[in-house]
Amino acid sequence: MVLLDSRAGIHDIAAIAIMRLSSLSLLFANDNPHTWAGYRMLFDQWRQLPASLRDDLRQRLKMVAAMVPSASAPERLERFRDHAQQCFAETLYDDTCPDDDEAFNFGPDDENAPHFPLPILFAHDLVGIDRASVLDWHEQPFIKAAYDRFLPEAGALAVEEQA
Template structure:
């Protein structure tokens, strides 16, 4: 890094609203969405993946809600994972309440999907982690059962199609020392298939469903 003194000023410029020549403000989320649209327009991409591991910083927020995309919430079955997402969900609950009060469905809640990474082979641990995700969704994002209506968002704890039901990536000792720069074979399909194929199949299903929904929305009259 030749000029580390420039890092903070660049971050500061990236995390503030822009102002157009007409004096209109452009949010960070809008800037990111426009940037992605311009990049995606250069080729026929099937999917655009955004790795947003910046914690709960302002720059990570557009990737969570502002882009209208499926959000995979990675974590391990540890207490700090649940506590961290509890803080996020508590903030998202306020947005959901605002949308519902304004008569909007807050369908963005359906776009959130946990991923159980380095999953244990112990079924009790897996069940506990799934239940903890259900508790988070039920407490902060699902609509109350006693007031449930046709447009309300609510799922049973054992519904494997529900947003709270995690996608699973099982733990594999082979990935502990993953270093594809020294072992290029680790990037070959035969190496990662055994661990990641069920997860990738589920992601493919999400992509296919999203493509179907987009096609249907384009056919609907305005």
């Protein structure tokens, strides 16, 4: 599994790791125009790959909505999902008609779609946490709340990929 955090931009080495080394690539992102512009450029490059490489690659992707403010999480996750779906639709999803079951294309609300995000919620207590001085840091309520949906869903995807 490859975890890619694109908040600081996407480096060529990250793109190679996704293409060649992983069976599952989690693409971490914040919902902002810079993120989607970066992913759009990367996906546009992948669209130029031979069909067999492109088809294999795009089946191994899953978006992660990182640092989502918990107070407005449902609205922000919906907006993230819509922006991710638009990015995928413009680049990696097949143009298709509704009855084409063979096409690589997903509706906006399809939880199995690569664009449908796994969420990680943001809590101010996460900033600067000193794991060395708080031995049970992973048991803290704010940690559990932040990763409540992400860990089981990412774990299930990783296990699925290993099978």
